[in-house]
Amino acid sequence: MKVKMWLVALLLISVTQMHAEDSALQAVLSQNGLQKASELGTSWLQNHIGRTTLPEVRGKVDIGIGSVEYVLHDMSIQSCVLPVPSVAFSKGTGVSLQVSGISISVRGLWNLHFGIINDDGWFELDVYAISLNTVLQLGSEEEHVSISTVVCSADVGSVHVNFHGGASFIYQPFVDMFSNRIRNEIRAKICPAFQQGIGGLESHLAAMPVAVKMGSYVYMNVSLTESPLIKSTGLELNVKGEFYSITSPSEPPFFPKYFEVPWREDYMVSLGASEFCVNSAAYAFLSAGVLQILITDDMIPKASPIHLNTSQFGILIPQLPKKYPNMPMQVQLYASETPLFSFNKTVINVHLLASAKAFAIGPDSAAIPLFRLDVESSISAKAYTDKQLLKGVLEMKNFTMTLGSTEIGDFPIGPIEGMMKFAVTTLVLPKVNALLKDGIMVPFVTGYNISNSVMTIENGFVAIAADISVP
Incomplete structure (x- = not known):
């Protein structure tokens, strides 16, 4: 989701222009422009991330004398430290993105079921030192910009979970024992979630019309005439640009x-x-x-x-x-x-x-x-x-x-x-x-x-x- 918004900001800066037949409109985004787009996207996400509601999580934990079924729900992000990522053009491919030092604090409700025992309360989840390294490939498909993930790796420094309410004082020691498992589960889900976001962006780009109204009388064809040209110093988009x-x-x-x-x-x-x-x-x-x-x-x-x-x-x-x-x-x-x-x-x-x-x-x-x-x-x-x-x-x-x-x-x-x-x-x-x-x-x-x-x-x-x- 984070990278999705950074890329949306990048593409919005340059998508009203986008070589062939021969193109009539061209746009070049430099390394300085890419970094600025990253800063703008990070700022936007920092201001809006507090409105994000996370999906519920269900699972089981074996505590030796049986399995505890749990549900974490009504989760929302309370705070987020989101450093500006390091972005660069990957010649002939697209954009490489590296970000480290992300920390997120989540608050939500929990429900537990163990045998005949049902319990509930609220919890705090803090995830520290999240890092993400990825390379995105930019191309063209049916005259639209296409985007896909070539490489993705992620890591999580540490995770702390505190349960409150109910008999949380009983469960908390077991939660601490399994914090490393929670950390690994979060790490394993970062890249799939990121790739899902990129897939959503790809679908959005594919659905964008190539005919854009420019007032009440004319429209402009903004379809790509060739794949984006990517060098180590910038990105060039070439658009038909005909009215x-x-x-x-x-x-x-x-x-x-x-x-x-x-x-x-x-x-x-x-x-x-x-x-x-x-x-x-x-x-x-x-x-x-x-x-x-x-x-x-x-x-x-x-x-x-x-x-x-x-x-x-x-x-x-x-x-x-x-x-x-x-x-x-x-x-x-x-x-x-x-x-x-x-x-x-x-x-x-x-x-x-x-x-x-x-x-x-x-x-x-x-x-x-x-x-x-x-x-x-x-x-x-x-x-x-x-x-x-x-x-x-x-x-x-x-x-x-x-x-x-x-x-x-x-x-x-x-x-x-x-x-x-x-x-x-x-x-x-x-x-x-x-x-x-x-x-x-x-x-x-x-x-x-x-x-x-x-x-x-x-x-x-x-x-x-x-x-x-x-x-």
Whole structure:
């Protein structure tokens, strides 16, 4: 149970990311990270072990003049000294774990039956100097992480049992005589109990879904693309990391490429995401119909020189108010193709193709199509991390507009293009850059904070190395 919780903590730190086909997400847990996971798991177990209720124990003891049948029940752990284990990666295998000096104090009730005599009371059981040495093998089975016990040995220093109540003063000398037997029985049960816990963890991992919802519109495939890579300095997990639309899942028209996240042994965790991961998310959101917005006049700032009204648009499109005078307008803005991200050594580039359909709203609230404008734009971003914040700056690299279709006749789009470019460069980007200057919280595993983070943008992927802590 103890080791189970330590391993759960370890896997939770790195399981939201987990090489192939080619993986799109990679995570590296260093020796420092493994030790930190062990410390966190030990602390958690130390705080929760007092709530543990132990199963009853039944048996017989031959005292020379007959056998005493006993039942120990309603047992609970009163205290536990739980040293932080020594953990290390076992190259090519998994994780070795050694812990010594565990002491446990248990309190419970006893019932005895000897001939016609029935007796009961309460007892205290103290177990000292428990040690456990084990090696766990990590692998993959049906795209899940698998875990099994390769080696396990345990020892118990000493055991003291004190009976109270009833005629315990009669039984206590016999209990003392058999304390070494009790010690051997406890020692014999440690590894089977540990292996049972590992088996439970294995079943839990096997049952974990490979499709994880990431909000209301998309999910991500977190299946392993290969077995964990284990070196003496760390553990690498490689995950498919592809996003899909929940309503209309389909493969994107591009493919993952091999990348390798740098192993940063001076940081606890390193995470890497490829262009494919990000672009598959954009494709999934596009397939889900999310990348669009209906713009109405009440969304336009009051200080704007032009509002969504056909008469006001006469300044830009003279024939519009002649055909549809003084009518409110709406604009449906949407991505016409998948926005594509590329990572190019310190710079993130985004290429976006979008369209804007304009409508006049008639007296009967019917939407009358007017024209469609097609936009091609590209933005570059420089980003970095500061503690747990993502900061950076965006820059417009290109913005071009063409008239895609029209129901009101051709018109020059230069003035509209100039107005939109002005709005983006003087209103939209400054607001976004102000937000990025203050920083956006970096998403991470729930319940953990990151510190000492460093973000690097490489060719084809972005990586973050960081230390972890509990709030």
